[in-house]
Structures are given as C-alpha cells and as structure tokens.
Amino acid sequence: MNKIKLAILLGGHSAEREVSLASGEAVFKAVQALGIECIAFDPKQHPLTKLIDEQVTHAMIMLHGRGGEDGTIQGALEWLNIPYTGSGVLGSAIAMDKLHTKHVWQACGLPTAKYTEIKAPISVDEAQTIMLNIGPDLMVKPSHEGSSIGMSKTGTAEELISAVNTALTYDERVLIEQYIVGTEYTVSILGENALPSISMVTPNIFYDYEAKYQTNTTQYHCPSDLNDIDERVIGQLSLDAFKAVSCNGWGRVDLMRDQKTDEFILLEVNTVPGMTAKSLVPKAAKQAGYDFNELVKQILVSAFGTVILPAIQADTQVPLQ
Incomplete structure (x- = not known):
C-alpha cells in the first residue's frame, strides 16, 4: 500500500475561522494519536498547491463556513486529485445555502x-406584509453563514428591518423564516447511521453563537x-434530509419540534x-460509544474506506459499525 499522509485543513478565510482552528487542532491531535502521519494546513496561510509539495495523499476538511463547506475546497481538492472527508461539491454547495436547502426539502415533501427570501433592505410596509404572511415572530438568517452568525429573532417591523440590514452585511441573500416555538434538536450523521439526538436548552433568546461557543449556561441533553x-x-428524518441535499460521509442536521403540532421541523444541514x-457531534458520538479518537477514525473510514486502516496503529483500532 502507498504511504498515507493526511492534511487536516483548518482555519481558512470565513467568519468561522476561530472555531475552525479549534476544531482542526482537536482533530489533528486525534489523528496523531491514531498514528497517522499528518500535517495541519491553513489555506489562509498557504496556497493549496503546497499540498502537492508536501506529498499529501488525503485531506480531512475541518474548514467551517464559506470556502470550507460550500463546495469550493472540495472542488479544488478534486482538481488536485486528493481524496477528502465529508460531502462532495454538490452536497456541500446545496447544504451551505439555507435557501436552496429549503427548496430541495420542499420538493421532497x-x-x-x-x-x-430578501435581497435588499425592506421598508416598514414590506416588513409588516412579511409578518402578516409568515407570522409575527421571525428568524432572520444570512443564507450562507453558519454558527448562527448574523442571525436575529424579531417580533416587530422595526426589529425585522434592522435584522435584515444586519444579515445583508454578511450575505446578499437573506432568509426570513417562521419562528418555531419548541425544543431544538440536532442529529449527527456518521456514515449511514444517525447518532443519538441531542436537545439544547439555553437562557438566550435562541441557540446563538454565544450559546454555542462562549457560555457555560447552555444545557445539552444526550440522550x-x-x-x-x-x-x-x-x-430517519435527519438521514432523509441529509441525503436529499446530496450529502454523505458525516455531518449534522438541526431541527425544532413545534410545540403546537408536535412535528419535527428541519432547519439546516452542517456538512463540517x-x-x-x-x-455536538462528539457529544452524540460519546453516547453511541465512540470516544473522540474513535469518532475521527470513523469519519476517515467513511471517506476513504479500509485503505486508511493500515495507517492506524493496531492498538487504537475499534470495531467498525
């Protein structure tokens, strides 16, 4: 077997750079613990062609947000003939765009x-019309951002106008969505399996960037x-939603449970x-019986198959599921 050298792609140019650096560092340590030769590679610091100079054979994508989850890096790696983890160009591009994701889900029932969808600042009359058609309480989201960046909950026309203006600073297309009252859930996908769901409880208005990364007040329940x-x-709904937008390998699907109807409502897909x-993915994996290193191993196996196994130290191997 040819020698494997894995690049963990981290950092990048997106608004989620700091989270990506943290994710990449954790994964880099896990890959080292598995005994695989690897390098940490930041596309913001180096041209991608350096991967060839470094004789990289495979890539593990830990780039969050634009440039990492939107199909851009996936297409570049395919051009360089370097296999990579996670969804391909099409699935990444669709899932990164919240509006296109919703279009696909609606078509699939x-x-x-x-x-x-909004592409420009709105007037008071337009805001009031939107509230009349969708509901008084709304969520405003940039179509292409992750980690709740640029998101706002609104309850008045003035708040909606301000939230749209904020979201437009991040994206030229803005999603205005019905605010669902209920419990938020997330389901991690690993290969062909849905891991145990996690419910999140936060004292914040919604599960925002602060609740995700900066506070200790958020409660996670898994199971x-x-x-x-x-x-x-x-x-099953999460698996169906994940596959509907052509995603594969691993990822996460976020949902709400409408307390009025008891129905699960799909929010978005995260491909990295x-x-x-x-x-959240490591929390769900732990409930399923994987520690962090084993989770990383399974992501690699889901992407590269058994070709990766000889590169892993024998004493770290766990049964495949």
Missing part, C-alpha cells in the same frame, strides 16, 4: 418552516427527552460541524 419511537422518527470540546 420534507417538513420545513414557512419562509421568504434527549425523546422516547424510542420519536428517536427513530427524528433519526464543529469538533471542539463544546461541539
């Missing part, structure tokens, strides 16, 4: 909240409060979720 039947339902100490 999958449940998602009412919404509209969540779901019974066995609901757990199977949310797991966080892998920090506070991140």
Whole structure:
C-alpha cells in the first residue's frame, strides 16, 4: 500500500475561522494519536498547491463556513486529485445555502418552516406584509453563514428591518423564516447511521453563537427527552434530509419540534460541524460509544474506506459499525 499522509485543513478565510482552528487542532491531535502521519494546513496561510509539495495523499476538511463547506475546497481538492472527508461539491454547495436547502426539502415533501427570501433592505410596509404572511415572530438568517452568525429573532417591523440590514452585511441573500416555538434538536450523521439526538436548552433568546461557543449556561441533553419511537422518527428524518441535499460521509442536521403540532421541523444541514470540546457531534458520538479518537477514525473510514486502516496503529483500532 502507498504511504498515507493526511492534511487536516483548518482555519481558512470565513467568519468561522476561530472555531475552525479549534476544531482542526482537536482533530489533528486525534489523528496523531491514531498514528497517522499528518500535517495541519491553513489555506489562509498557504496556497493549496503546497499540498502537492508536501506529498499529501488525503485531506480531512475541518474548514467551517464559506470556502470550507460550500463546495469550493472540495472542488479544488478534486482538481488536485486528493481524496477528502465529508460531502462532495454538490452536497456541500446545496447544504451551505439555507435557501436552496429549503427548496430541495420542499420538493421532497420534507417538513420545513414557512419562509421568504430578501435581497435588499425592506421598508416598514414590506416588513409588516412579511409578518402578516409568515407570522409575527421571525428568524432572520444570512443564507450562507453558519454558527448562527448574523442571525436575529424579531417580533416587530422595526426589529425585522434592522435584522435584515444586519444579515445583508454578511450575505446578499437573506432568509426570513417562521419562528418555531419548541425544543431544538440536532442529529449527527456518521456514515449511514444517525447518532443519538441531542436537545439544547439555553437562557438566550435562541441557540446563538454565544450559546454555542462562549457560555457555560447552555444545557445539552444526550440522550434527549425523546422516547424510542420519536428517536427513530427524528433519526430517519435527519438521514432523509441529509441525503436529499446530496450529502454523505458525516455531518449534522438541526431541527425544532413545534410545540403546537408536535412535528419535527428541519432547519439546516452542517456538512463540517464543529469538533471542539463544546461541539455536538462528539457529544452524540460519546453516547453511541465512540470516544473522540474513535469518532475521527470513523469519519476517515467513511471517506476513504479500509485503505486508511493500515495507517492506524493496531492498538487504537475499534470495531467498525
């Protein structure tokens, strides 16, 4: 077998750079612990062609946000003929765009909240019309950002106008979505399997950037409060939603459970979720019986198959699932 040298791609140029650096560092240590030869590689610091100079054979993508999750780096790696982890160009591009994701889900008959698309600042009359058509309480989101960056909850026309202006500083297309009252869940996908769901409880208005990365007040419940039947339902729905937008390998699907209808409502897909100490995929994996190193191993196996196994130290191997 040819020698394997893995590059962990981290950092990058997006608004999620700091989270990506943290995720990449954690994964880099895990890959080292598995005994695989690896380098940490920041595309902001080096041209991608340096991967060839470094004789990299495979890449593990830990780039969050634009440039890392939108198909750009995936296309570049394919051009360089370097296999990589996670979803391909198409799945990454669709999932990174919240509006296109919703279009696909609607076409597939999958449940998602009412919404509209905005491309320019709105007037008071336009704001009031949106609130009349969708609902008084709304979520405003840049279509292409992750980690809740640029997101706002609104309840008045003035708040909606301000939130749209904020979101437009991040993206030229803005999603205005019905605010769902209920519990938020996330389901991690690993290969063909949905890991145990996690429910999140935060004192913040919603599960925002601060609640995700900067505070200790957020509560994570894994196993969540779901019974066995609901757990199977949310797991299958998440797998269906993940595959509908052409994603594969690993990722995460976020949902709400509408307290009025008891229905699970799809929010978005993350093709390169966080892998920090506070991140959700490692929490779900732990509940499924994987420690962090084993989780990283399974992500590598899902991407590269058994070709990666000879590069892993024998005493770190765990049964494949």
